[in-house]
Amino acid sequence: MEIMDGKELAKKIRTNLKEEVEILKSKGIYPKLAVIMVGNDKASAVYVKNKSKACNEVGVTYEEFLLKEDTTMDELLGLIQKLNQDTDIDGILLQSPIPKSLDIEEAFRTIDPKKDVDGFHPVNVGKLSLNQDCFVSCTPYGIIKMLETYHIPIEGVHAVIIGRSNIVGKPLIQCLLNKNATVTICHSKTENLEEVTKQADILIAAIGKPEFVTANMVKTGATVIDVGINRKEDGKLVGDVNFEEVSKKASYITPVPGGVGPMTVAMLMTNVVKAAKNRK
Ligand code: NAD
Numbered sequence: 262m263e264i265m266d267g268k269e270l271a272k273k274i275r276t277n278l279k280e281e282v283e284i285l286k287s288k289g290i291y292p293k294l295a296v297i298m299v300g301n302d303k304a305s306a307v308y309v310k311n312k313s314k315a316c317n318e319v320g321v322t323y324e325e326f327l328l329k330e331d332t333t334m335d336e337l338l339g340l341i342q343k344l345n346q347d348t349d350i351d352g353i354l355l356q357s358p359i360p361k362s363l364d365i366e367e368a369f370r371t372i373d374p375k376k377d378v379d380g381f382h383p384v385n386v387g388k389l390s391l392n393q394d395c396f397v398s399c400t401p402y403g404i405i406k407m408l409e410t411y412h413i414p415i416e417g418v419h420a421v422i423i424g425r426s427n428i429v430g431k432p433l434i435q436c437l438l439n440k441n442a443t444v445t446i447c448h449s450k451t452e453n454l455e456e457v458t459k460q461a462d463i464l465i466a467a468i469g470k471p472e473f474v475t476a477n478m479v480k481t482g483a484t485v486i487d488v489g490i491n492r493k494e495d496g497k498l499v500g501d502v503n504f505e506e507v508s509k510k511a512s513y514i515t516p517v518p519g520g521v522g523p524m525t526v527a528m529l530m531t532n533v534v535k536a537a538k539n540r541k
Contacts, residue, residue: 262508265407265486265515271523274406275319278530282320285537292537293322294352294378294529295344299337299359300330309356315526321533324350334363338371345373351536352378354529357428375540378532380432389435396532401433403524404465404486405440411513413463413484416441421458423447423474423501424467429488433465454478466501476506484513488521 282292294316298309309325316323326340337359344353353376359365369377374384380398388395408415420442424430430446437444447457458464458478466474467488479485489501500517508514515521 262511263411263513264508265411265513265520267403267407267515267520267522267524268518270407270410271403271527274524274527275315275530278319278527278534281534285534286320290537291322291349292320292352292533293324293350294354294533295324295326295347295350296354296356297326297328297337297340297344298356299328299332299363302356302358305356305358311526312354312529315530316533319530319534321530322349330360332360332363334367337363337368341368341371345371345376350376351540352376352533354379376536378529378536379428380532381428386427386432389432389439392435392439396535397436397528398428398432399528399532400429400467400488400521400525401436402528402531403521404433404488405436406528407486407515407521407524408463408484413513415463417443418462419443419445419460420463420465421445421447421461422465422467423454423458424465424469424488426467429467433467437463468501470501471499472501472503474502474507476503476510479507479510481510482512483510485511485515486521487515487517490517490522 313323344350353372355368369381372382374382377385377396380396385395420437422430422433425446425448434444434446447454455478459480461483463484465486471491471493485507487500487502491499493499498518
């Protein structure tokens with residue numbers, strides 16, 4: 262069994278991007294990311310901090326816009342439109358969740374698709390499904406990058422995803438399909454889940470339930486990718502996979518922390534640099 266070291270791989274990606282950014286800067290191109298956060302979600306504050314740290318390391322200029330919990334939709338859309346027009350800004354990221362009184366889908370739709378470095382705009386989602394050049398949602402993008410780096414075959418194999426969210430599960434279907442995998446997607450209404458997951462050559466868990474995937478759900482020799490980030494009652498951070506059990510059966514597995522999480526941020530940096538190159 263080999264542990265897929267997302268932390269180390271993400272570091273390498275950032276180092277390469279730093280060199281690329283230096284070249285861009287020598288040509289007068291200064292990549293810049295704008296991050297909007299609405300309200301005081303604690304987990305979001307941690308994610309945003311990680312993104313700002315990565316920007317700093319790669320040499321991307323970072324600007325944060327902190328909006329109050331009672332921000333109106335007009336105010337939020339006004340800010341997005343202002344950032345769309347700002348020629349200094351290459352990427353715009355709206356950190357989710359935002360307060361329930363606001364329509365996040367409308368906010369995502371308002372971001373200029375050319376600055377949509379999270380790949381959530383319907384134009385980018387549509388282009389991904391047509392296998393056209395676009396901004397790919399960062400978590401699925403990072404998962405593909407990890408599989409490729411570890412030379413894990415994707416073409417022709419059976420990939421099973423658990424979880425159908427718009428940010429992970431659904432775009433991952435397209436990413437795997439574009440690489441010629443046979444893809445099955447499971448969710449909370451799937452019957453006989455274990456029967457399906459046991460067929461997976463590549464099993465990806467994006468559920469949000471601590472240590473949900475147990476050894477009996479996994480085929481011997483499978484590659485297991487754990488997207489989940491869950492805090493247990495004792496404060497310990499765990500994924501959606503029971504690492505201790507499953508690692509004994511899998512041939513490759515991602516740890517939590519240090520697996521998919523750092524890769525997601527590294528791919529965000531990749532997208533910001535791409536946006537800067539595309540635009541200027
Ligand atoms: P979500 O919370 O929007 O949806 C969860 C999905 O799991 C749903 O599609 C649901 O149908 C499925 N599900 C729930 N219970 C199930 C069950 N019993 N059997 C089968 N399927 C079930 O999902 P999300 O936003 O993709 O987040 C999933 C997890 O991944 C969370 O822990 C989140 O924190 C984490 N996450 C991590 C990263 C990262 O960078 N590592 C990025 C995004 C999300």
